[in-house]
Amino acid sequence: MTPVRAALYVHLPFCPYICPYCDFAKWAYDGPAAAGYLAALEAEIDAAPALAGTTVFFGGGTPNTYEPAVLTALVGRLRERFALAADAEITLEINPDPELCTGLAAWRAAGINRLSIGVQSFVADELRVLGRRHVPADVTEVVRRARTAGFANISIDLMFGVPGQTETSWRQSLDAALALDVQHLSTYGLTIEDGTPYARWFAREPAAFADDTREADLYALAIATLGGAGYEHYEISNFARPGFRCAHNENYWRNGDYLGLGVGAASYRDGVRSVHTRDRETYVAAARAGEPIPGESETLAGDQRVGEAIMLALRTREGVDTGAFRERYGVDVRARYRSAIERMEADGLLQSGASFVRLTERGRFVANDVCAAFL
Numbered sequence: 332m333t334p335v336r337a338a339l340y341v342h343l344p345f346c347p348y349i350c351p352y353c354d355f356a357k358w359a360y361d362g363p364a365a366a367g368y369l370a371a372l373e374a375e376i377d378a379a380p381a382l383a384g385t386t387v388f389f390g391g392g393t394p395n396t397y398e399p400a401v402l403t404a405l406v407g408r409l410r411e412r413f414a415l416a417a418d419a420e421i422t423l424e425i426n427p428d429p430e431l432c433t434g435l436a437a438w439r440a441a442g443i444n445r446l447s448i449g450v451q452s453f454v455a456d457e458l459r460v461l462g463r464r465h466v467p468a469d470v471t472e473v474v475r476r477a478r479t480a481g482f483a484n485i486s487i488d489l490m491f492g493v494p495g496q497t498e499t500s501w502r503q504s505l506d507a508a509l510a511l512d513v514q515h516l517s518t519y520g521l522t523i524e525d526g527t528p529y530a531r532w533f534a535r536e537p538a539a540f541a542d543d544t545r546e547a548d549l550y551a552l553a554i555a556t557l558g559g560a561g562y563e564h565y566e567i568s569n570f571a572r573p574g575f576r577c578a579h580n581e582n583y584w585r586n587g588d589y590l591g592l593g594v595g596a597a598s599y600r601d602g603v604r605s606v607h608t609r610d611r612e613t614y615v616a617a618a619r620a621g622e623p624i625p626g627e628s629e630t631l632a633g634d635q636r637v638g639e640a641i642m643l644a645l646r647t648r649e650g651v652d653t654g655a656f657r658e659r660y661g662v663d664v665r666a667r668y669r670s671a672i673e674r675m676e677a678d679g680l681l682q683s684g685a686s687f688v689r690l691t692e693r694g695r696f697v698a699n700d701v702c703a704a705f706l
């Protein structure tokens with residue numbers, strides 16, 4: 332029997348320092364803890380179900396806190412375990428601190444062929460506010476070195492809505508990213524996560540943060556600037572040169588199967604969504620003992636499964652392919668959601684045709700509200 336195809340996500344949760352806005356499963360780097368975690372991750376990989384891996388995404392945390400040899404060995408293990416194609420997209424999320432990027436040539440030699448660089452801003456003051464320790468020149472240097480090492484698929488993450496950010500400074504970041512001529516850009520609005528130092532700052536001084544109108548203005552500037560420079564706005568937060576969409580993330584938006592490995596990692600298989608515990612010690616103990624990783628799971632069925640798939644598809648430029656939905660879920664989306672679609676078309680938030688339903692440019696600014704109508 333042909334094994335199920337799935338994208339692979341590998342969580343490497345250690346960081347050289349902790350940013351005050353961050354809510355990911357992450358910890359400050361500690362050698363023995365990182366070694367113990369790695370042993371647990373290897374055990375989980377070895378015990379994983381038989382799947383044919385399609386893409387790999389090393390996320391974090393800061394994956395490049397691990398030595399290049401560790402990442403090389405992990406790629407080899409995944410290749411063997413999940414029969415990855417030789418040219419499979421393998422992304423490494425990195426922090427652009429040059430001291431953490433000495434392994435560029437080794438990463439490339441291991442088969443990592445895409446870098447996702449957590450830049451956030453090209454304005455030194457904003458980087459300080461975000462608690463980031465790199466400076467804008469570091470990014471230029473790392474991108475230059477990455478190209479020399481043979482990376483031809485580089486993505487940069489930028490953040491808008493940073494306290495103190497102005498339209499001018501956001502434009503400065505966008506222009507600096509464009510000057511690097513990378514293949515892919517992601518732009519995210521800052522979100523205030525409960526329990527973070529930023530949440531406490533927001534409680535004290537909400538005016539320091541961008542409100543919805545301001546965020547929308549900054550997002551509009553990103554769309555105009557990146558679109559004007561020839562990047563395809565292929566998903567709400569993502570822009571790519573032709574041929575450089577992120578295959579790993581496109582699988583999520585198509586509601587494809589994926590396997591998450593590591594603490595806090597999420598998986599989706601056969602309509603079952605699950606997430607591993609975010610407690611690192613619990614994860615490590617279970618994985619090393621060869622026991623099931625504690626966590627939560629829910630089975631999506633019926634309307635919930637269709638609604639979830641619509642929500643994901645609406646994030647993309649193509650939107651919902653109604654023919655494909657009929658075939659896969661047995662649902663005529665246009666008929667089932669007729670009144671919601673007609674209402675939002677009248678409001679200029681959705682557009683539909685014989686074979687698609689998708690967000691309009693305006694709809695992208697209120698995507699969460701639009702998607703809620705299908706859940």
Ligand code: SF4
Binds near residue numbers: 350354357392393426
């Ligand atoms: S480097 Fe990334 S994962 Fe680590 S604390 Fe900062 S934002 Fe979070």
